[in-house]
Amino acid sequence: MNYEDAKICSSCLDIYGFVYSKMGVFYQKCDSKCLNRDLKKGMLLSEKKQKRWDGFDFNEFVTLCYCCGAELLKSGSRWSVWFCEACKKRVLEFNQEMGTSVIPIGRHSLMNGIGLKLEPSVPKIKIEETIDHYRRFGASINHLDQWRKIAKSCNWRSAGLDSGQDVGVIRYLSSVKGLDKEEAFIGMRNFFLK
Ligand SMILES: [Zn+2]
Ligand SMILES: [Zn+2]
Numbered sequence: 001m002n003y004e005d006a007k008i009c010s011s012c013l014d015i016y017g018f019v020y021s022k023m024g025v026f027y028q029k030c031d032s033k034c035l036n037r038d039l040k041k042g043m044l045l046s047e048k049k050q051k052r053w054d055g056f057d058f059n060e061f062v063t064l065c066y067c068c069g070a071e072l073l074k075s076g077s078r079w080s081v082w083f084c085e086a087c088k089k090r091v092l093e094f095n096q097e098m099g100t101s102v103i104p105i106g107r108h109s110l111m112n113g114i115g116l117k118l119e120p121s122v123p124k125i126k127i128e129e130t131i132d133h134y135r136r137f138g139a140s141i142n143h144l145d146q147w148r149k150i151a152k153s154c155n156w157r158s159a160g161l162d163s164g165q166d167v168g169v170i171r172y173l174s175s176v177k178g179l180d181k182e183e184a185f186i187g188m189r190n191f192f193l194k
Pocket of ligand 1: 010011012013014030031034
């Protein structure tokens with residue numbers, strides 16, 4: 001995998017640009033809500049209306065860890081995990097301690113222990129519990145989305161990167177290399193417990 005040409009958008013802090021891999025060449029776009037996503041230099045006009053990439057659940061080849069924002073992760077599958085190894089370990093331990101999946105580790109509900117076979121024998125209360133869990137799961141995904149923006153903008157600031165300028169992914173990763181992941185996790189945990 002080669003992401004030398006990929007950058008981080010200074011407005012939404014998501015990755016965009018060309019990624020080269022054995023599976024082909026992909027032009028990844030930054031956040032769908034980002035006003036600058038279709039205005040990037042070097043972006044082909046044909047990329048404006050992208051079709052779903054073959055073999056992907058959504059058009060994202062790589063992403064940054066949702067907790068520390070300092071590690072590059074493979075993405076694009078509904079089974080993709082949102083955390084690097086170090087952060088994932090902390091999240092799983094924390095969820096176990098809490099007795100429930102407070103912080104989701106990926107977008108598929110089954111990864112987070114949610115799901116119920118809806119057989120007629122399932123008591124109504126159980127069904128209501130599951131629906132409630134799904135609802136909270138949605139809320140926790142939104143919450144995590146907010147956290148990952150905070151983490152990335154903290155990294156951006158502490159690395160002294162220019163606020164108005166997109167930065168190469170490689171440069172970004174090397175400038176956040178020494179980041180304290182435990183501190184990032186504590187920040188995220190507190191954000192969830194607030
Ligand atoms: Zn953007
Ligand atoms: Zn991480």
